[in-house]
Amino acid sequence: MSATSETSHGAEHHPGGESHGSLRGYVIGFLASVVLTVIPFWLVMADVTGNSLVTALLIMELGVAQILVHMYYFLHMNSSSQGGWTLMALIFTVVLVLITLIGSMWVMHHLNTLMMPMSADHMRHVP
């Protein structure tokens, strides 16, 4: 991105190192997104793998890939925009998001595992 946009509209417009993209960049990003959207829907709707775990892992990988495509081609993230501070904020947020997601799932999974088994009769009288 940086190489093409620097030459197309010059660095003096974007002293912060930001580029607003080029037509080429948007089209590449769009086509990549289309492919990365259609594949997971196809995997699920046609039940290609026949294995939930494999399909789920593939969906997650394709989702992460598409998020990276969006970040690069649409949001124009790079290490030089705003002196690198946008990237720093992003990395910090990703760390927090991962702690929130993985931590919640981990804690709640253990809570479910360690709970005393409850009969249906007990369940009905829970407040």
Add this chain to the structure above:
Amino acid sequence: MAHTVASPDSGKDVEFYVRPGAHDDGHGHDADGGTMLGFWLYLMSDCLIFAVLFATHAVVGRSYAAGPSPADLFDLKLILISTFMLLFSSITYGFAMLEMEKNRLRPTIVWLAVTFFFGACFLGLELYEFSHLIHEGATPQRSAFLSSFFTLVGTHGLHVTVGMVWMIVLGVQLWQRGLIAENKRRLLCLSMFWHFLDVVWIGVFSFVYLMGVLP
């Protein structure tokens, strides 16, 4: 009390306090007054809101309370179409930004209107899905899964709605004042907001819809 501010330049023309280049300290890093970085930080905080809602859905997303499951409820074809609506709106907003770069007012507004149209299609499909679910008795209070589903997807839909209101307001501002520096800054902020919503939607369709219907 002592601050009876009749600011000295209140009689002047309309001035917006962030002026591009006003704070350029020679390093060239904050030539836009840091607005872009500030807006990015807002988006990251918004990201945390969505992270919490995703975490909630991860925990209770399979607690159906003997009610309907995602496989019973979700129509993936509809979700695929609305995903494409949002994807189209992303690239048309990109075209609006490219026209803005060329200082062409009318095409910028036209592409903004096209973006609005696709956003409205997305929102219409989402509202149709919600009304369909509620009509089938799959209301937010039916099960923990449905509560977290409506909260997560509804919050995203609310963001899209706000983005569309912003688009209308910005369209009027562009119409009245043209591609002045302030409006360019606003277009850039809305661009980040809109693409960010598309990024969140990737998480929603992957995690809530596709992984939800898996057995």
